[in-house]
Amino acid sequence: MKTTGTGRPLVWLPVLWCLTRLVLLLFVLKVYVFPGPDVTSDVQVIYQGWFNVLSTGTFPLNDVTWQYPPAAALAILSPGLLPFLDYATAFYVLVCVTDLAVLALMTYAGRRPGRSLRGAWVWVIGVPLLGPTVYARYDVMVTAVAMAALLAGARHPKAMGALAAFGALLKVWPAMLLLAARRRSAWVSALVTGLVVTGVFALAMPGAFAFLTFQRDRGTEVESLGALVFHVARHFGWQGEVKLNYGSIEFLGPYVSEVSTGALFLTGAAFGWLVLWRLLARRFEEHTLADAAFVAVLMFTTTSRVISPQYMVWLVGLAAVCLYFPGSRMRLPVALVLVACFVTVLEFPYYFANVVASDGLGLTLLFLRNGLLVVAALLAARALWKATVPRTVPARLPSQPAARAGETPVSS
Numbered sequence: 001m002k003t004t005g006t007g008r009p010l011v012w013l014p015v016l017w018c019l020t021r022l023v024l025l026l027f028v029l030k031v032y033v034f035p036g037p038d039v040t041s042d043v044q045v046i047y048q049g050w051f052n053v054l055s056t057g058t059f060p061l062n063d064v065t066w067q068y069p070p071a072a073a074l075a076i077l078s079p080g081l082l083p084f085l086d087y088a089t090a091f092y093v094l095v096c097v098t099d100l101a102v103l104a105l106m107t108y109a110g111r112r113p114g115r116s117l118r119g120a121w122v123w124v125i126g127v128p129l130l131g132p133t134v135y136a137r138y139d140v141m142v143t144a145v146a147m148a149a150l151l152a153g154a155r156h157p158k159a160m161g162a163l164a165a166f167g168a169l170l171k172v173w174p175a176m177l178l179l180a181a182r183r184r185s186a187w188v189s190a191l192v193t194g195l196v197v198t199g200v201f202a203l204a205m206p207g208a209f210a211f212l213t214f215q216r217d218r219g220t221e222v223e224s225l226g227a228l229v230f231h232v233a234r235h236f237g238w239q240g241e242v243k244l245n246y247g248s249i250e251f252l253g254p255y256v257s258e259v260s261t262g263a264l265f266l267t268g269a270a271f272g273w274l275v276l277w278r279l280l281a282r283r284f285e286e287h288t289l290a291d292a293a294f295v296a297v298l299m300f301t302t303t304s305r306v307i308s309p310q311y312m313v314w315l316v317g318l319a320a321v322c323l324y325f326p327g328s329r330m331r332l333p334v335a336l337v338l339v340a341c342f343v344t345v346l347e348f349p350y351y352f353a354n355v356v357a358s359d360g361l362g363l364t365l366l367f368l369r370n371g372l373l374v375v376a377a378l379l380a381a382r383a384l385w386k387a388t389v390p391r392t393v394p395a396r397l398p399s400q401p402a403a404r405a406g407e408t409p410v411s412s
Helices: 012-028 041-054 072-081 087-110 118-129 131-135 139-153 157-171 173-180 184-204 227-236 256-280 288-303 311-324 331-350 352-357 360-388
Strands: 241-245 248-252
Touching: 012 087, 012 118, 012 131, 041 072, 041 087, 072 087, 072 139, 072 157, 087 118, 087 131, 087 139, 087 311, 118 131, 118 311, 118 331, 131 139, 131 331, 139 157, 139 173, 139 288, 139 311, 157 173, 157 184, 173 184, 173 256, 173 288, 227 256, 227 360, 256 288, 256 360, 288 311, 288 331, 288 360, 311 331, 331 352, 331 360, 352 360
Parallel strands: none
Antiparallel strands: 241 248
């Protein structure tokens, strides 16, 4: 029997995948009800509503919850490929098929010489830790494109650039995969793909870029790092409110704009650090592309004013690609992200009412999850810097021969 190289029989990968994904499907199909808010309402109400509008050949111009780049329309319209199923069921089936395709890709790639199946294990274990929410959003589809781009990066830079650009037009964040790309062909391919795809959407469907103006008045989402300020402040008389706004539960009221600005400042600082790293990095290995992408997305996720549960699947996918390379420096940050995934399913949807109420349990879960992300981001950034940026060696004076005994040094 073939093994993964880590002592686990290879057969357990598909077995565990089948068992965990069956449970996820049973929950989203409501054969069993997962505790907490109904996570499937986004698909059954919002996505299907968008599907009806997009099917007419235009984007949802009057819906501020549409906050996605134009290629996201393809994911929303994809259940139409299965007309014999109702919209929601078709969507869940397609997400599951995408999930299976990722497993097949990671398993096939991981069995190549000099590679590891640890990445496949991270994917199989990490996705179900997020609970049924992961199948009730289109982020698995985006993550699959991003993972394929990183796997293609070393040997096929043009394919990597094209996939990264297409992923960015699905949900923006895959653009960060190009951070450590060194081949000019990758950037050219990304630029050409981006221009062609956006051009097609701009000509074919009105409102392709309306999403750019739909986030200006957002508050601070209750699960974000900045939201911890208001969760604590509510116990000291803060007079704001918690309400559904722009498709998520957010804090609105005094000082929210200042905290949101602070989150943007942190994101800007993270971007500045990444630019500095890229300018100073000199040692690039085969895993550096994946490690840098993981660090970048982890930093931007952690500092964002919105940390929706489905964002965690981005990190699981990039973490899987990192550990596909045996030399990756990201093992400890990956482990912390997996723990954060488990805490995430506890804070949403299981104990989300406690989070919204800012009670002791809700605060504990948020501090723990966000704390894990902060620590993982700091450790990952430190590991990337140490592995790629050479230490500066102080200049030394030329060595001079030592004077022999009895000789007096001659001054010049």
